[in-house]
Structure formats: structure tokens, C-alpha cells
Amino acid sequence: MSRAETRRPVRTPSPLWTFGLLRSELSITFRRWRTLALLGVLAAVPVLVGVAVKIETSDGSSFGGGGGGGEGPAFISQISNNGLFLVFTALAATLPFFLPMAVGVVAGDAIAGEASAGTLRYLLVAPAGRTRLLLTKYATVIAFCLAATLVVAVSALVVGALLFPVGDLITISGTRIGYAEGLGRAFLIALVVAASLVGVAALGLFVSTLTGSGIAAMATTVGLLITVQILDQIPQLDALQPYFFSHYWLSFADLMREPVYWDDLTRNLGLQALYAAVFGSAAWARFSAKDITA
Amino acid sequence: MAEPAATKRERPERTEPPGRSEHRERGSVEDAVIATRGLTKRYRGGQLAVDGLDLTVPAGSVFGFLGPNGSGKTTTIRMLMGLIEPTSGTARVLGRPMPREARAVLPGVGALIEGPALYGFLSGRDNLLRYDAADPGADPRTRRERVAEALDRVGLSAAAGKKAKAYSLGMKQRLGLAAALLQPRHLLVLDEPTNGLDPQGMREIRTLVRELASDGTTVFLSSHLLDEIEQVCTHAAVMAQGRLITQGPVADLSAGARGRLVVTTPDVADAARVLKEQGAGDVVVAEDRVTAEPPDRDLADVNTALVTAGVRVRGFAVERASLEDAFVALTGEGFDVAG
Numbered sequence: 001m002s003r004a005e006t007r008r009p010v011r012t013p014s015p016l017w018t019f020g021l022l023r024s025e026l027s028i029t030f031r032r033w034r035t036l037a038l039l040g041v042l043a044a045v046p047v048l049v050g051v052a053v054k055i056e057t058s059d060g061s062s063f064g065g066g067g068g069g070g071e072g073p074a075f076i077s078q079i080s081n082n083g084l085f086l087v088f089t090a091l092a093a094t095l096p097f098f099l100p101m102a103v104g105v106v107a108g109d110a111i112a113g114e115a116s117a118g119t120l121r122y123l124l125v126a127p128a129g130r131t132r133l134l135l136t137k138y139a140t141v142i143a144f145c146l147a148a149t150l151v152v153a154v155s156a157l158v159v160g161a162l163l164f165p166v167g168d169l170i171t172i173s174g175t176r177i178g179y180a181e182g183l184g185r186a187f188l189i190a191l192v193v194a195a196s197l198v199g200v201a202a203l204g205l206f207v208s209t210l211t212g213s214g215i216a217a218m219a220t221t222v223g224l225l226i227t228v229q230i231l232d233q234i235p236q237l238d239a240l241q242p243y244f245f246s247h248y249w250l251s252f253a254d255l256m257r258e259p260v261y262w263d264d265l266t267r268n269l270g271l272q273a274l275y276a277a278v279f280g281s282a283a284w285a286r287f288s289a290k291d292i293t294a
Numbered sequence: 295m296a297e298p299a300a301t302k303r304e305r306p307e308r309t310e311p312p313g314r315s316e317h318r319e320r321g322s323v324e325d326a327v328i329a330t331r332g333l334t335k336r337y338r339g340g341q342l343a344v345d346g347l348d349l350t351v352p353a354g355s356v357f358g359f360l361g362p363n364g365s366g367k368t369t370t371i372r373m374l375m376g377l378i379e380p381t382s383g384t385a386r387v388l389g390r391p392m393p394r395e396a397r398a399v400l401p402g403v404g405a406l407i408e409g410p411a412l413y414g415f416l417s418g419r420d421n422l423l424r425y426d427a428a429d430p431g432a433d434p435r436t437r438r439e440r441v442a443e444a445l446d447r448v449g450l451s452a453a454a455g456k457k458a459k460a461y462s463l464g465m466k467q468r469l470g471l472a473a474a475l476l477q478p479r480h481l482l483v484l485d486e487p488t489n490g491l492d493p494q495g496m497r498e499i500r501t502l503v504r505e506l507a508s509d510g511t512t513v514f515l516s517s518h519l520l521d522e523i524e525q526v527c528t529h530a531a532v533m534a535q536g537r538l539i540t541q542g543p544v545a546d547l548s549a550g551a552r553g554r555l556v557v558t559t560p561d562v563a564d565a566a567r568v569l570k571e572q573g574a575g576d577v578v579v580a581e582d583r584v585t586a587e588p589p590d591r592d593l594a595d596v597n598t599a600l601v602t603a604g605v606r607v608r609g610f611a612v613e614r615a616s617l618e619d620a621f622v623a624l625t626g627e628g629f630d631v632a633g
Binding site: 021023028031032117122127129 | 372375376377378379396397400401403405407408409411412413414415416423424425426427428429430434473
């Protein structure tokens with residue numbers, strides 16, 4: 001009867017174990033139809049933009065005719081000259097909404113989705129460990145940010161190369177750089193865009209720890225995203241606007257200046273780090289003390 | 295799968311992956327696998343779900359945790375598993391405090407809590423691989439092998455490749471059970487394990503529980519089905535409205551409620567009279583049966599008295615008290631949902 005007594009479970013966790021959980025997490029995230037659908041939509045955006053520009057400029061005229069209204073760099077008018085500009089245009093088109101929305105869906109679902117499916121309790125009694133599970137989830141969301149951005153960038157690169165001429169390109173400052181360096185800048189821009197989503201990812205993860213419903217967490221995160229985007233347009237709030245996670249998003253265009261204008265880029269990255277720290281800590285504080293009743 | 299098939303039938307303790315240290319707990323607390331003292335949970339909003347629970351589950355027992363729906367069984371289990379923080383009181387599982395030492399305790403515990411929860415878009419096998427990847431004590435090198443073994447043990451090998459959302463309730467239940475059996479465990483916590491299973495499935499689960507118990511695993515089984523507990527459990531505890539009403543060996547619990555003497559006869563009036571004369575209490579007459587609390591004397595003499603009084607006896611027996619009788623005797627109420 002007392003045989004169990006002599007076999008108390010004191011096991012030393014393998015140091016590689018965290019990566020095992022991360023790998024499992026990555027594989028179930030990227031095997032979901034929902035994730036693939038989101039990536040599919042993101043891949044379609046550059047195709048739409050590219051085809052639209054191609055049709056618009058098929059008579060030889062240039063696109064948009066310099067009416068580049070208000071925000072964002074006027075990359076779009078350059079596409080017909082150089083397909084590489086489709087990468088910048090597509091990232092500028094998806095960064096305000098499509099990309100963060102996709103990230104909001106994945107981040108919002110991270111904990112709340114497991115809770116509503118009931119799988120969270122089994123992961124915790126496995127025991128995955130609350131802190132490690134949260135870190136794994138965050139790492140996976142960050143990986144999704146990168147994957148989503150690269151999907152847009154690569155799709156734009158391919159579509160741009162197929163529909164338009166490629167070659168040397170002209171920076172915003174008017175200097176000429178080689179195609180190879182242009183590609184390098186495009187990759188750098190993709191990384192910066194992915195890093196711009198880190199704040200939303202942390203916010204989504206925090207929201208995800210607040211509720212037991214995956215749908216509610218996704219909707220709340222996307223709702224917050226839209227709200228912040230609107231508030232960022234209201235001039236009376238300009239004292240607050242530098243603290244909105246989306247405020248410096250389009251600063252990635254500064255990487256296309258010669259020399260690169262770093263001020264807003266570093267502000268953006270600093271702000272994202274701040275959001276990650278604040279909402280990451282809040283998510284941890286909430287999740288590590290939460291009663292799991294779902 | 296490249297491993298020799300011979301490892302399959304070995305005792306769990308010998309299939310443990312190499313490199314796992316086994317420590318003998320020094321000065322271990324009693325002989326209890328689960329021990330709670332004054333364990334209490336009050337949910338926000340003031341609802342008292344569990345009230346001062348002192349539960350002791352002896353090592354090696356098959357412990358039945360009984361109570362109507364809403365009596366606090368699941369809240370107790372969640373506290374034991376570190377999912378819910380107790381409002382007050384302490385809980386020790388495998389000799390260590392929970393939830394503080396959850397990381398050390400939980401790898402030795404397999405659990406099925408409030409039904410299975412699965413990733414519908416993954417196959418049964420992939421679900422188990424996922425849960426196993428979450429366990430720090432699980433050796434990735436033996437993962438596939440252990441998953442296959444667990445699937446085999448619950449009879450799901452043939453359906454292992456099917457998506458879990460296509461599983462029937464009974465299959466999901468089996469898969470949940472397989473997840474609890476991925477590792478050799480010291481303690482299995484099974485919350486309503488036969489829910490959704492057909493009679494054949496229930497029988498298989500009971501056999502499995504007995505098998506595990508004979509390997510030295512302590513099984514903590516919650517149920518609202520009394521006969522299920524009675525069939526497999528060595529010990530039981532009864533909860534009602536958040537309180538522990540009783541606990542102990544099943545035999546003692548049933549013995550608490552005494553059996554009844556049942557006399558089957560066409561001459562019920564005479565029989566009742568004789569039984570009263572013989573000192574039987576609480577005589578109840580119904581159609582062709584007279585039941586009574588057996589008197590404190592040799593029942594053979596009681597039978598002789600009946601026959602000499604001219605009562606034609608068709609049947610004369612003592613019906614053993616069931617756990618249900620014990621429960622009713624303890625709570626003075628039926629087995630209904632607590633409000």
C-alpha cells in the first residue's frame with residue numbers, strides 16, 4: 001500500500017523543455033485554419049494593390065498624380081517605376097489595420113482561447129507553469145508578428161517583380177541606391193514593422209488573461225486598436241498621442257531616407273518596448289494569480 | 295516504436311525514462327497522498343463553495359469522492375491541482391504543499407478534471423503530444439512511444455489519427471484519460487471519469503482503475519454515481535453543500551447504515567407481529583414483504599419463531615446496506631442537486 005510513498009516525484013526539468021513547449025505552441029498556432037486564413041488575407045493585399053496600380057498605369061500615366069493625401073509616404077506613385085516600392089506600399093497599407101488586427105486576433109486568443117476550450121487547465125496541471133506558458137504564448141505571438149509582416153513583404157516583393165520593372169531605386173531624399181541595398185532596406189523595414197506590432201501583441205495578451213472567452217478577447221483587442229487609431233487622429237489629444245502605440249508606426253518610411261532619420265524610429269521602438277513591459281507585467285500579474293475555473 | 299515491444303507490459307515504475315531521480319521523502323506526512331486542513335474556498339461574490347475541508351486520502355487507496363452536483367467536489371479538485379487559490383486552509387498533495395510546490399507535485403499526478411478538453415483541430419495523437427510537451431518531466435525522446443502506449447491503454451489506437459472534433463463524447467473521455475496516463479503517476483485524479491461512456495466503456499474504466507491501483511497508484515475518483523464508487527473504491531468521502539460529511543473505508547461507511555431483515559411471506563400480518571415480539575424494530579409491511587431492523591439475536595431463532603407461529607416463509611434474508619443507504623442516513627436527504 002505504501003509503495004507510492006517511496007516514489008515521490010522530484011524530477012529535474014530538462015533545460016530544453018521550454019523549447020519543446022514553444023515548438024508545440026508554434027505548430028498548433030500555425031496549423032490553425034484561422035491563422036492560415038489571416039496570413040492568406042495579408043498575402044492578398046499586395047496582389048490587390050499591385051494589380052490596381054498596374055491597371056491604373058497601363059496607359060502610361062503615373063499613379064495618383066501627386067495627390068498623395070496627408071499621411072504616409074507617397075510610395076505608391078513609385079511602384080510603376082520600381083516593383084520594390086510595392087513592398088513599402090503594402091506594408092504602409094497593412095500596418096494601420098490589417099497587420100495589427102491579425103496580431104490582435106492571435107494575441108487575444110492566446111490565453112482566453114485555451115481557457116474557453118478548457119485546454120488551459122490541462123496545460124497547467126501538466127504542469128506547464130503559468131509564467132512559462134505566458135512567455136511561450138508571447139514568444140509565439142511575436143513570431144506571428146514577424147511571420148505576418150514577412151508574408152506581406154514577400155508577397156509584395158514577388159508581385160512587384162512580376163508586374164513592374166525592378167532595378168535601382170530613388171530614396172525619399174532623392175538619392176539613388178542599388179537594388180541589392182534596396183532589398184536590404186526592405187528587409188530592415190519589414191523587421192521594424194514587425195517590431196511595431198510588439199505593443200499590440202502585449203496588449204492583446206493582457207486582454208486575453210482577463211476573460212475566459214477567446215472571441216471577447218479578440219474583439220476587445222481589435223476594438224482597442226481601432227479606438228487608439230481614431231484618437232490618434234484627433235488634434236485636441238496631441239499631448240497624449242505620443243503615447244499611443246500606433247503613433248510612430250509609419251516612421252518606418254524614415255529608413256528610406258538618406259541618411260536614415262532615426263529619431264521617430266527609435267521613439268517607436270522605445271514605445272513598443274514600454275508597452276511590452278507594462279502590459280507584459282500586467283498580463284503576468286493577472287495570469288499568475290488567476291483562479292482557473294474554466 | 296523502434297523500442298522492443300517487451301517494455302510495454304512492464305510496471306510503470308520501470309518504464310520511467312532514465313535520468314529521473316527518485317527521492318525518498320524524509321519524514322513524510324502520515325501515509326496520505328492528499329491531506330487538507332480547513333481547506334476553504336469562498337468565491338468573489340461571497341459564495342462559499344468549500345467549507346473547512348479536512349480530507350485525508352491514504353496512499354494506495356481507490357478513493358471515492360462523492361456528492362451531488364454543486365457540492366464543491368470540483369472546486370476541491372481544482373484547489374488540489376493548484377488551479378484555484380484556497381481562501382484559507384492548507385492542502386498537501388504527495389506530501390508537498392499545494393499550490394506552492396505545484397511544479398514538483400503535478401508531474402506525478404494525472405488528472406481528468408470536469409471532463410476532457412481537447413484541441414478539435416488536432417488528431418487524438420497530436421492532442422496527447424501537445425499535453426506531453428507541456429510536462430517538464432516528460433522526456434521528448436520517449437514521447438511518441440508513451441503516447442502510443444496511452445492510446446492503446448484506453449482503446450483509442452485505431453482512432454488516433456482522427457481529428458478530435460470528430461470524436462464521440464465517450465472517445466473524448468477516453469482521450470482525456472489517456473492524457474492522464476502519459477506518465478507513470480503516483481496519483482490519478484479522475485473527476486467523473488465515466489461520464490458519457492456506454493456500459494461497456496464504464497466497465498473498461500473500472501477495470502483500468504483497478505489495474506492502476508494494483509500497480510500502487512492512488513486513484514482519487516469523484517462521482518455522483520454511488521454504485522460506481524461502491525464497485526471500485528476502497529475508501530470514500532461524502533460532500534454536501536461544501537462540507538465533508540464523512541470519510542473512511544467504504545466497508546465502514548456502509549456498515550454505518552445497518553442492513554435490513556427482509557421476510558417474504560403471504561402472511562404479512564402474522565409475520566410483522568412475530569418480528570416485533572422477537573425484538574425487531576421499525577417493522578414495515580408491504581404487499582408480500584415485511585422488512586425490519588434485525589434484532590440483536592441469532593436470526594436462525596427468529597426464523598424458527600416465524601415458522602412455529604405458522605407463518606409461511608418464502609424468503610428470509612438480510613439485505614446489505616448500500617452506500618446509498620449510508621448516504622441517505624448521513625445526510626437525511628436524497629441525492630439531489632444542492633441549490
